[in-house]
Amino acid sequence: MRADLRQDLPRLMAVMVSAFEPTWGEAWTKRQVEDSLLTSLCRYFLISPRGLPVAPDEQAAGFTLSRSIAGETELLLLAVDPQFRRQGLGALLVQQLIEETRDQAGTRIFLEMRKGNPAEHLYRNLGFVPVGERPNYYKTTSGERIDAVTFALPI
Ligand SMILES: CC(C)(COP(=O)(O)OP(=O)(O)OC[C@H]1O[C@@H](n2cnc3c(N)ncnc32)[C@H](O)[C@@H]1OP(=O)(O)O)[C@@H](O)C(=O)NCCC(=O)NCCS
Structure with a gap:
């Protein structure tokens, strides 16, 4: 594993575990994150509690995981640790x-x-608009089906 990822993965996973409610089954495992980053198409960004890129050994307050293909970027995951929410960090990440x-x-x-x-x-x-829906796309841990909405922002 790359040295920077060896340091960043635990910080990213700490936010993952704190941010996503288990009910929705949306959190990725460490293995899923690691596998996604094996391809150069995927990347992550860690933000500090002060809204800056994290410094070495600093706690991460939030992250994005994204994938770019042929000029299109997909925001795969966005998360902010609950203790740092509503301070603008989520918006800064996007x-x-x-x-x-x-x-x-x-x-x-x-x-x-x-x-x-x-x-x-x-x-x-931030200017995103809904462009489509996928009925029953998500399944919660209790088996309930929930629609997915696709949002897009032209750059
Ligand atoms: C979604 C999430 C990343 C937002 O992080 P955040 O740092 O609190 O976001 P911000 O402080 O930048 O919020 C910006 C604006 O978004 C809106 N907003 C954010 N969270 C909101 C909430 N729970 N309810 C209503 N509006 C909300 C508000 O308009 C807010 O501006 P305001 O605080 O001035 O009113 C965070 O709640 C999170 O990690 N949620 C769990 C994971 C998740 O669902 N990720 C998104 C998957 S698609």
Whole structure:
């Protein structure tokens, strides 16, 4: 494993475990994250509690995991540790991805979200618009089916 990832993976997974409610079954395992990062198409970004890129040995407050293919960036995961929420870190993380996508001459960012997730406010505030729905796409740990909504932002 790359040296930077060896240090970052535990920090990212600490946020993963604290941020996602088990009911929804949305959190990825360490193995899933590691496997995704084996391809150069996927990348992550860790933000500090102060809203900056994390320094070595600093705790991460949130992260994004994303994948870019042919000019399109997919936001795979966005998470902020509950103790650091509603301080603008989630919006900063998405803005960082928007800027990075723009720098790489990307044309669109999209994401899939569980219908009813309050994160929708954050995405809409940043200009994302709903472009599609997948009925019964998600399955909760209790077996309930929930629709997915796809949001997109042209760059
Ligand atoms: C979604 C998430 C990343 C937001 O992180 P955050 O740091 O609290 O977000 P911000 O502080 O940048 O919020 C920006 C705006 O989004 C909206 N927003 C964020 N969380 C919200 C909530 N729970 N309810 C309503 N609006 C919310 C608000 O408009 C907020 O602005 P305001 O605080 O000035 O009102 C965080 O709640 C989280 O990790 N949730 C669990 C994982 C998840 O569901 N990820 C998204 C998967 S699609």
